[in-house]
Amino acid sequence: MFKENAVKLGICPIGWTNDDMPELGSGNTFEQCVSEMALAGFQGTEVGNKYPKDTQELKQALELRQLQIASAWFSSFLTTRPYKETEEAFIKHRDFLHEMGAKVIVVSEQGHSIQKEDVPLFEDKPHFNEQEWELLAEGLNTLGELAREKGMDIVFHHHMGTGVQTIEEIDKLMNITDEDKVSLLFDTGHLYLSGEDPLDVLKSHSYRIKHVHLKDVRDDVAAEVHQNKTAFLDGVREGMFTVPGNGDIDFGPIFETLAQMDYKGWMLVEAEQDPAIANPLEYAVIARNHIREKAKI
Numbered sequence: 001m002f003k004e005n006a007v008k009l010g011i012c013p014i015g016w017t018n019d020d021m022p023e024l025g026s027g028n029t030f031e032q033c034v035s036e037m038a039l040a041g042f043q044g045t046e047v048g049n050k051y052p053k054d055t056q057e058l059k060q061a062l063e064l065r066q067l068q069i070a071s072a073w074f075s076s077f078l079t080t081r082p083y084k085e086t087e088e089a090f091i092k093h094r095d096f097l098h099e100m101g102a103k104v105i106v107v108s109e110q111g112h113s114i115q116k117e118d119v120p121l122f123e124d125k126p127h128f129n130e131q132e133w134e135l136l137a138e139g140l141n142t143l144g145e146l147a148r149e150k151g152m153d154i155v156f157h158h159h160m161g162t163g164v165q166t167i168e169e170i171d172k173l174m175n176i177t178d179e180d181k182v183s184l185l186f187d188t189g190h191l192y193l194s195g196e197d198p199l200d201v202l203k204s205h206s207y208r209i210k211h212v213h214l215k216d217v218r219d220d221v222a223a224e225v226h227q228n229k230t231a232f233l234d235g236v237r238e239g240m241f242t243v244p245g246n247g248d249i250d251f252g253p254i255f256e257t258l259a260q261m262d263y264k265g266w267m268l269v270e271a272e273q274d275p276a277i278a279n280p281l282e283y284a285v286i287a288r289n290h291i292r293e294k295a296k297i
């Protein structure tokens with residue numbers, strides 16, 4: 001299994017408050033969120049919309065709970081907007097994360113994304129044309145260089161409803177970007193929901209994976225989302241995702257493969273669902289226990 005101290009375990013705030021649907025968990029405070037993360041036994045977190053913007057204030061709140069910032073999501077629009085727009089926003093984001101001690105920056109291409117659109121998730125995903133693939137690759141290589149200026153890496157987030165969702169698309173992106181500048185985020189839930197075998201991605205891109213999101217999927221809800229032509233955010237509300245140990249993904253072989261490939265870095269539970277239905281602390285504890293049982297950490 002994993003070497004000692006190779007992996008840091010974290011949890012994302014999206015189970016407490018959802019940045020894409022701020023009405024989910026609107027009554028949950030930042031203090032409740034980070035206190036419950038620590039109480040459930042996690043060492044770190046990503047950044048959510050309720051976190052203090054002031055780095056000193058955020059550092060103090062995290063130090064009190066012995067939590068670290070692992071990363072934060074960044075939306076790029078390299079395929080649809082002038083490059084400079086993405087670069088300007090990226091530099092601010094990079095500098096904030098650097099100040100907070102993070103080593104990786106999560107990047108997701110949101111050009112043409114249907115992630116927030118009211119259209120069928122399983123039917124309307126975008127497909128990039130060759131020119132868009134080139135824009136994406138060039139832009140990501142440059143963002144990767146900018147991250148390197150601060151000793152950081154960008155980790156690309158493949159995602160349902162975007163142009164980089166399937167294994168074929170992930171393979172293509174990895175092939176056309178510079179391996180020294182663009183790394184990969186491995187998100188179990190997005191791969192499984194897309195119908196991919198997450199183990200295939202681990203095996204093909206082990207040396208580029210530098211960040212992990214642990215998300216489980218409820219097969220019965222996912223089937224309804226498929227059948228009823230539901231949109232991504234409605235699927236989330238309906239409970240398509242949950243924490244590891246509460247859904248249908250078998251995490252044993254995933255942890256085994258990550259350990260065999262000598263994965264080092266963060267693994268963060270990231271399980272968006274309605275906190276009014278799934279109590280965030282209760283589900284954080286379910287996830288922590290499942291990881292202890294299956295990954296022996």
Ligand SMILES: O=C1C[C@@H](O)[C@H](O)[C@@H](O)C1=O
Pocket residue numbers: 014019020073115157187190213270272
């Ligand atoms: O990393 C992520 C961030 C969320 O905003 C996103 O929608 C979620 O599904 C995810 O994987």
Ligand SMILES: [Co+2]
Pocket residue numbers: 157187213270
């Ligand atoms: Co994710």
